[in-house]
Every structure is written in C-alpha cells, then in structure tokens.
Amino acid sequence: xxxxxxxxxxxxxVPLVALLSSLLQPSIDVWSHLWSTRLPGMLxxxxxxxxxxxxxxxxxxxxxxxxxxxxxxxxxxxxxWLLALPLAVPAYVSGFVWLDTxxxxxxxxxxxxxxxxxxxWYPTVRSLPWAALVLTLAxxxxxxxxxxxxxxDLPAGQWETARVLSGSRWRAFREVALPAARGSVIAGSVxxxxxxxTDVGTVRLFNVQxxxxxxxxxxxxxxxxxxxxxxxxxxxxxxxxxLLAERRLAARRREATGGRDAAxxxxxxxxxxxxVAVGGAVAVVLVALVFPVGRLVAWTVEAVRxxxxxxxxxxxxxxxWSSLVVTGxxxxxxxxxxxxxxxxARWGRGRRHRALAGATTLGYGLPGPVIxxxxxxxxxxxxxxxWLPRGTLLVGSLVGLVLALVVRYLALAVKPAEQAVxxxxxxxxxxxxxxxxxxxxxVGRVQLPLAVQGLAVAGALVALDVVKELPATLLLRPFxxxxxxxxxxxxxxxxxxxxxxxxxxxxxxxxxxxTALLLRLMVRGxxxxx
Amino acid sequence: MTVIRGSGTGLxxxxxxxxxxxxxxxxxxxxxxxxxxxxxxxxxxxxxxxxYIGRHYGIEPVFEEFTKATxxxxxxxxxxxxxxxxxxxxxxxxxxxxxxLAADAGNLQLAADDGLLASVDxxxxxxxxxxxxxxADGSWYALSLRNRTIITSADRVADTDVPTGYEAxxxxxxxxxxxxxxxxxxxxxxxxxxxxxxxxxxxxxxxVDGWVANEPTxxxxxxxxxxxxxxxxxxxxxxxxxxxxxxxxxxxxxxxRLTWPTDPPGVHQxxxxxxxxxxxxxxxxxxxxxxxxxxxxxxxxADVNYEFPANQTVPPRDELVAFGPYTVDSVAVREFGPLQxxxxxxxxxxxYQ
Numbered sequence: 031x032x033x034x035x036x037x038x039x040x041x042x043x044v045p046l047v048a049l050l051s052s053l054l055q056p057s058i059d060v061w062s063h064l065w066s067t068r069l070p071g072m073l074x075x076x077x078x079x080x081x082x083x084x085x086x087x088x089x090x091x092x093x094x095x096x097x098x099x100x101x102x103x104x105x106x107x108x109x110x111w112l113l114a115l116p117l118a119v120p121a122y123v124s125g126f127v128w129l130d131t132x133x134x135x136x137x138x139x140x141x142x143x144x145x146x147x148x149x150x151w152y153p154t155v156r157s158l159p160w161a162a163l164v165l166t167l168a169x170x171x172x173x174x175x176x177x178x179x180x181x182x183d184l185p186a187g188q189w190e191t192a193r194v195l196s197g198s199r200w201r202a203f204r205e206v207a208l209p210a211a212r213g214s215v216i217a218g219s220v221x222x223x224x225x226x227x228t229d230v231g232t233v234r235l236f237n238v239q240x241x242x243x244x245x246x247x248x249x250x251x252x253x254x255x256x257x258x259x260x261x262x263x264x265x266x267x268x269x270x271x272x273l274l275a276e277r278r279l280a281a282r283r284r285e286a287t288g289g290r291d292a293a294x295x296x297x298x299x300x301x302x303x304x305x306v307a308v309g310g311a312v313a314v315v316l317v318a319l320v321f322p323v324g325r326l327v328a329w330t331v332e333a334v335r336x337x338x339x340x341x342x343x344x345x346x347x348x349x350x351w352s353s354l355v356v357t358g359x360x361x362x363x364x365x366x367x368x369x370x371x372x373x374x375a376r377w378g379r380g381r382r383h384r385a386l387a388g389a390t391t392l393g394y395g396l397p398g399p400v401i402x403x404x405x406x407x408x409x410x411x412x413x414x415x416x417w418l419p420r421g422t423l424l425v426g427s428l429v430g431l432v433l434a435l436v437v438r439y440l441a442l443a444v445k446p447a448e449q450a451v452x453x454x455x456x457x458x459x460x461x462x463x464x465x466x467x468x469x470x471x472x473v474g475r476v477q478l479p480l481a482v483q484g485l486a487v488a489g490a491l492v493a494l495d496v497v498k499e500l501p502a503t504l505l506l507r508p509f510x511x512x513x514x515x516x517x518x519x520x521x522x523x524x525x526x527x528x529x530x531x532x533x534x535x536x537x538x539x540x541x542x543x544x545t546a547l548l549l550r551l552m553v554r555g556x557x558x559x560x
Numbered sequence: 561m562t563v564i565r566g567s568g569t570g571l572x573x574x575x576x577x578x579x580x581x582x583x584x585x586x587x588x589x590x591x592x593x594x595x596x597x598x599x600x601x602x603x604x605x606x607x608x609x610x611x612y613i614g615r616h617y618g619i620e621p622v623f624e625e626f627t628k629a630t631x632x633x634x635x636x637x638x639x640x641x642x643x644x645x646x647x648x649x650x651x652x653x654x655x656x657x658x659x660x661l662a663a664d665a666g667n668l669q670l671a672a673d674d675g676l677l678a679s680v681d682x683x684x685x686x687x688x689x690x691x692x693x694x695x696a697d698g699s700w701y702a703l704s705l706r707n708r709t710i711i712t713s714a715d716r717v718a719d720t721d722v723p724t725g726y727e728a729x730x731x732x733x734x735x736x737x738x739x740x741x742x743x744x745x746x747x748x749x750x751x752x753x754x755x756x757x758x759x760x761x762x763x764x765x766x767x768v769d770g771w772v773a774n775e776p777t778x779x780x781x782x783x784x785x786x787x788x789x790x791x792x793x794x795x796x797x798x799x800x801x802x803x804x805x806x807x808x809x810x811x812x813x814x815x816x817r818l819t820w821p822t823d824p825p826g827v828h829q830x831x832x833x834x835x836x837x838x839x840x841x842x843x844x845x846x847x848x849x850x851x852x853x854x855x856x857x858x859x860x861x862a863d864v865n866y867e868f869p870a871n872q873t874v875p876p877r878d879e880l881v882a883f884g885p886y887t888v889d890s891v892a893v894r895e896f897g898p899l900q901x902x903x904x905x906x907x908x909x910x911x912y913q
Contacts, residue, residue, distance in 0.1 A: 063908065139793070156778070156780075235780070251743070251744065251901070253670060342617075342620040343620070399643070423656070425656075504638075505639065509635045509637050524616070
C-alpha cells in the first residue's frame with residue numbers, strides 16, 4: 031500500500047521538484063531587484079486579498095447557509111439552489127463583466143459622470159477592493175455548501191436546549207450552531223484561500239499585483255524561468271501554511287454528535303428583521319449570478335446577431351466536446367487516484383503514510399501555469415528517453431494534459447475520498463476480513479459502495495475546477511482540443527467581449543452541472559466535507 | 561426542505577459519475593478524429609504543417625486559403641507567445657511545431673537566441689520582407705507591422721495640443737489625463753525596449769519617469785483605452801493603431817483622433833512574424849507557408865486585423881492610408897528583443913504599475 035502512495039506522491043512531486051530545484055541556487059540578483067521594487071507591495075497585497083476574500087466568503091457563506099437552513103420563508107427552496115450557483119461563474123468571467131459595467135467608461139460610470147459632472151469623483155474599479163468583491167462573490171459558495179450540510183446535521187435537541195437556556199436565538203447560534211459548523215466553515219475557507227492565492231486571471235484584470243501575478247511578471251517580463259519558479263515556491267510555502275493552520279484549527283473542532291437518525295432542527299418562520307436578511311440573500315443572487323449571466327446572455331445575443339459564434343478552431347460543439355473530454359478524463363483519473371491514496375493511507379495509518387498522502391495534494395498550492403510547466407519539463411524528458419513506442423509523445427497528448435490537471439487538482443479528490451473510505455468502521459473492515467475477504471475484497475465489496483457519495487463529491491469538486499481551468503490547458507493541449515475557457519481567453523485577451531459571450535455562457539451552464547450535484551449531495555445525502 | 565435519506569442519492573451520484581466517465585471514454589476514442597477534422601481541408605496527400613500561433617483572430621480563413629492554393633493542410637494551436645516559445649524549447653527534438661508564429665518581435669528573437677528556429681535561406685522571403693523587420697540569419701521574418709501610437713480625444717484636446725511623441729506624454733499638462741497599458745503587457749515592454757535602444761537606459765528612464773509623474777490610469781486593454789478616451793476617463797492614450805479602425809468598423813465613428821509620433825526617431829513599430837522551428841518535422845511545408853504568408857497571403861493576413869503588410873509591394877487597407885504617412889523608428893526590430901528584461905526592470909524601478 032505504501033507503494034501506491036509512493037508512486038502517486040512521486041508523480042505529483044516530480045514536476046514540482048523539477049521546477050523548485052532551482053531554489054537551491056537562488057537568483058539573488060532577481061530577488062534583490064524584486065525586494066527593492068515590487069515584492070513588498072506584492073506580499074502586502076496578497077495577504078490583504080487572501081485574508082479579505084477568505085473572511086468575506088466565510089462570513090457570507092455561513093450567514094447565507096444559516097438563513098436557508100434554519101428559516102422558513104416563501105421561495106426558500108429556490109434560494110437554496112440559486113445561492114450555490116455563483117460557483118459556476120468563473121471569477122475571470124464575472125470579473126470582466128464587472129469591469130465592463132462599472133468602470134468609469136462603462137454604463138454605470140457614464141451615468142454617474144452624467145449626473146454628477148465630468149470632474150466628479152468616481153471609484154477606481156481596477157483595484158484591490160473590487161477584485162476582492164468579485165472573488166468573494168465567486169467563491170463564497172464553497173463555504174455555503176459545507177456550512178449548509180453542517181447546519182442540516184445539527185441535532186434539534188441540542189439546538190432547542192441551547193435556545194431555551196440562553197434565551198436568545200443569536201446566543202444559541204453562536205454557542206451551539208456555529209461551533210457545530212466550525213470544521214466545515216474552515217474546510218470551505220481553506221479552499222477559498224488556496225483559490226485566491228493561486229489565481230492569476232482575475233487579479234490581472236483588476237491590476238492587482240499579487241505574488242502569483244509576480245511569478246508571471248518575472249517569467250515572461252524578465253524571461254527568467256528559474257527566478258519565477260523560486261517566487262512560486264513562496265506560494266507553495268503559503269499554501270502549506272494554510273493547510274497546516276487548517277489541521278491545527280480542525281483538531282479543535284467540535285462535531286455535532288446527533289448521529290444519523292437524530293431529529294433535524296425545525297426551520298422557523300421568518301419575520302421582521304429577518305426579511306431584511308432574505309432581501310440580502312436575494313441581492314447576493316442578483317449580483318453574483320443574475321447580473322453576470324444576464325450580461326453574458328446579452329453578449330451572446332449580440333454575437334449571434336453579428337454571426338460571430340465560432341472561434342478560429344470551431345464552433346460551440348467543438349469546444350464543448352473538448353471540455354467534456356478533458357474534464358471527464360481528469361475527473362475519472364482524480365477519483366481513481368484519490369481513492370487509491372485514501373485507501374493506502376488508511377491501510378498504513380502510519381505517520382509516514384499520512385505525510386505521503388499529504389504530499390500528493392501539494393499541487394493545489396501552485397498556480398496552474400507553474401504546474402503545467404513542471405509537467406511539461408518532465409514529460410518532454412520522458413519523450414526524449416525513447417522508452418515510448420516510436421511516434422508516441424506525451425507532450426501535446428491528452429494523457430499529458432490530464433496528468434497535469436491531476437497533479438494540480440488531486441487534492442480536491444483526496445480529502446472526500448479519505449472521508450469516504452474512513453466512513454467504513456474498522457469493525458466492518460475487520461468483519462469483512464474475518465469472513466475471508468482480502469484487501470481487494472474489502473475495498474471493492476465493502477468500502478466502495480458505502481463511499482460512493484464521497485466519491486461523487488470528489489468528482490464534482492474536481493469537475494468544477496477543471497471545467498473552468500485555463501492556463502494548464504492552454505499550454506499543454508493537443509492539436510484539435512480547444513476547451514471553452516480557451517475560446518473565452520482568445521476572445522477576451524483581445525478585448526472582444528461580445529465574442530467571449532457564447533463560450534462563457536455555455537461554460538457557466540456546463541459548470542452548473544457539478545455545482546448542482548454538489549448542492550444535492552450536501553443537502554440530501556450523508557455528510558462529506560472537503 | 562424535506563430531508564430524504566438513504567441510498568437513492570448515492571445511486572444517482574454513481575450514475576452521474578459513470579455517465580461522465582462513459583462520455584469521456586467515447587470522446588477519447590474520437591480524439592484522433594477531431595485532429596483529422598481540423599486538418600482535413602487539404603486533399604489529404606500532403607503532410608500537414610503544424611503551427612504554434614500567438615495570434616488568434618481571423619487566422620483560420622487565411623490558413624484555409626493557403627491550403628486551397630497549395631494543397632498543404634494546416635493544423636494549429638493557439639496560446640501566449642512566451643508560453644508557446646517555452647513549449648517549443650522544452651519539447652526540443654520532439655517538438656510538434658513546424659512554425660512558430662508570434663505577435664511580438666521580442667519573443668521571436670528570444671526563440672532564435674535559444675536556437676529554437678532554423679535559419680531559412682529563401683530568396684522569396686528576403687525579397688518580400690524588408691531587412692529591418694527580419695532576423696539577420698533568416699530565422700524569422702515579419703509578416704505584418706503594427707504601430708504603437710497616440711490617440712487623443714477629439715472633443716477635449718485641441719489639434720495644436722496633440723503630443724508629438726512618447727516623451728511629450730510626460731508633459732505635466734497631461735497629469736491625470738493619461739491612460740497607459742501596464743508593464744505586464746508585451747506592448748509596453750517592447751515600446752520601452754525601443755526607447756532604451758534609441759536613447760540609452762538613462763534617456764529611456766527619463767521618459768518613463770515623466771509618464772509615471774503624470775499618474776496615468778493603467779488599463780490592460782487597448783480596446784478599453786479607446787473607450788476610456790471616448791468616455792472622458794482620460795484624454796490621451798497609447799494604443800496599437802489597428803484597434804481604432806477595428807472599433808470604428810464595429811461601432812461607427814467616435815471622437816478619437818489617431819496621430820503618429822513625429823518626434824525623432826519616429827513611430828515605434830512591432831511585428832507579427834514567423835519562423836521555421838529547428839526541429840520541424842515538415843520544414844519544407846513550413847517554409848512554403850511562411851513564404852505564402854509573406855506574398856500571396858499578405859493581404860488576408862494583414863487586412864483581417866488592420867495591420868500594415870510587411871511586404872512593401874502590398875498596399876495597406878484604405879483605413880490605414882487615411883491616417884497619413886509616418887516615419888518609423890529606424891532601430892531594427894531584432895535589436896530591442898534582447899532589451900526586454902532591462903525594460904521590465906526599468907519599469908519596476910520607476911514605479912510603473
């Protein structure tokens with residue numbers, strides 16, 4: 031079993047090591063240049079953005095989850111769904127919709143300067159606060175979904191007792207409901223933090239100079255790949271810090287102990303000030319979902335009118351197909367490898383096993399292009415050895431692309447898979463073995479069926495990120511594979527917003543599928559965190 | 561919401577996962593078919609030319625025209641100039657690219673310096689492409705030219721006030737009225753590289769300091785800068801010339817004036833260009849594609865994006881002729897590629913965003 035872990039860890043780590051080995055010979059010259067120019071600003075900006083968005087998403091996600099989990103009001107069933115769907119709108123898409131609408135040259139800015147005069151003050155939209163707002167609205171559903179599941183599992187007995195004893199809903203919320211959801215909120219927030227840390231598309235739109243953005247300034251501006259990857263090493267350190275912090279915080283987590291069959295809390299009818307909260311939730315849906323999607327629809331209509339509904343590589347069908355192929359294979363690979371890692375880690379249970387399992391998830395802490403380059407370097411080296419059959423190359427093959435995406439997103443599958451596997455009690459396992467089942471039998475006949483739900487969560491999480499993924503796909507894709515994000519990029523990098531409309535709209539629709547699946551799994555089935 | 565428990569959800573989830581996997585499986589089987597489809601426009605007897613291309617607008621009809629004329633099919637993959645160059649470098653002897661087509665001279669020269677491009681000795685190309693806009697050793701050739709130039713608001717800037725060059729943008733009268741592209745843009749980098757080539761590092765620094773002192777609004781899109789000038793967010797901006805005729809063609813006339821810098825040494829010009837990769841599997845087809853693009857294909861290639869043809873025997877579009885004549889900065893395009901890193905450092909130090 032350690033072999034499975036070892037092999038996976040090697041596959042994930044080799045591309046990272048291939049790049050980060052340059053850390054041993056730091057580019058002192060570039061570092062000192064950066065330190066005296068942009069680096070201090072980048073560190074501050076990154077910290078402010080990551081902390082701001084994470085806290086914002088945690089608060090917003092938790093509050094919205096509590097609103098729909100513990101209250102009754104007209105339209106609640108619909109709102110539960112709509113509040114999850116902003117996850118289907120990539121931040122780099124909602125980002126350019128926001129810019130186009132709220133920038134001084136956009137309709138809102140023009141209206142304002144028309145009303146208040148040409149010289150009146152207008153906020154700079156290309157700035158950190160707006161980037162933080164857009165990212166928060168795009169990422170809060172990660173917290174919302176998990177918090178929703180946690181509140182749903184809150185035992186009614188505990189809640190009622192707390193309410194009666196404390197005499198206030200707010201105090202009961204703080205003292206019972208919130209602690210019960212704590213682990214879930216933290217898990218969701220970690221995902222948000224890592225997404226923000228490694229984001230390169232959205233921050234660039236808003237002129238926000240983060241460390242991840244700096245990696246590309248150095249890589250392409252200074253044409254210094256070594257120095258760029260050293261800077262990326264800084265991101266990896268930050269990611270490890272976030273994951274360690276999670277482990278510490280989660281260790282103190284108090285779980286609701288209602289068990290499977292405990293009664294759920296009874297949602298209360300909303301009245302008075304509560305209506306304001308519902309209004310707030312509706313506003314979130316309008317701003318985070320209806321507004322960007324509405325704008326995409328308008329662009330799409332305009333694109334159809336102009337007859338520009340195809341990219342250089344082909345129409346919607348070609349790109350949709352490419353996206354399905356890349357996403358499908360990556361999900362399959364991530365889930366299979368995730369299960370293998372989880373089972374191996376469980377079987378071994380040692381410190382070393384845990385460390386190896388942790389190592390397989392490091393790819394999530396680096397920006398996509400850095401991973402892509404690492405994988406490219408390794409695959410090209412393999413291609414050059416001549417081990418492969420003549421005419422077969424890994425670089426520029428679907429296998430190479432999927433491998434890069436697995437390295438990047440495996441982390442998303444491992445944690446739900448660990449829970450899926452962990453759900454099976456040791457006693458079940460022992461019983462199965464006592465009855466003569468070997469390790470394979472235990473996995474196949476006992477653990478897997480019980481764990482399907484965890485695997486669905488793993489698959490949906492991976493699908494959600496892969497379907498929106500751009501940088502690795504752009505760099506590694508084979509001829510004839512052009513995903514929807516590639517088309518969105520081709521159009522938007524040339525400021526052809528209208529032409530970016532159709533692929534962006536289809537992309538949102540496609541990403542809504544794993545989002546809906548996630549929500550369904552969160553509100554219906556047994557609980558799986560990530 | 562009623563909470564339904566039990567295995568129903570698990571079952572549906574399984575079905576979803578299995579379905580997804582099946583679709584992917586079927587798709588993979590058709591993967592090779594997709595590739596054939598994109599190259600299938602030729603007669604099938606000739607080996608296709610593979611292109612890594614950093615320019616992606618309107619390129620497909622141009623390649624189709626080439627295939628029609630020569631029977632050689634073209635397959636291509638789009639991407640960013642620098643990343644595609646990196647991919648060719650890493651792929652080494654196994655590269656799948658026969659042609660590297662980039663929208664920036666800097667990246668072409670860096671590719672040549674890394675030995676990624678083959679030196680092509682072609683009388684057709686040396687005849688069609690001026691010496692100033694090709695590599696000295698024939699490793700790359702310009703296919704179209706674009707000018708980084710100045711636009712001003714026709715409403716708020718008088719004809720006599722129009723800045724006459726890049727340095728004039730540092731005049732204090734433009735304080736708070738100037739829009740520029742951030743230093744992450746290859747356009748800004750190549751402009752500053754050419755300033756260094758012309759004036760030396762200190763001279764270039766003085767120009768950039770002037771811009772920064774005017775507290776420019778940084779907008780990472782030439783198209784959006786035109787909008788910003790129309791909307792009154794800024795009165796003067798620096799853009800690639802082709803964005804203006806393109807915007808006018810789409811949206812009708814706008815109160816924006818395009819002028820060529822007249823201060824010596826003149827207009828900063830960059831190129832789109834191409835070279836045959838050093839390890840091309842089909843170098844002959846690659847050479848023919850570039851030769852065709854520099855001659856018979858010039859019109860289509862340059863016109864689709866309102867660029868100037870590199871081949872001086874091919875007249876530019878009428879919209880471009882209407883902008884009037886210009887003097888081009890005579891520094892050879894290949895000279896400022898290697899200065900890019902120096903330019904980025906200078907921009908960093910000047911506090912340019």
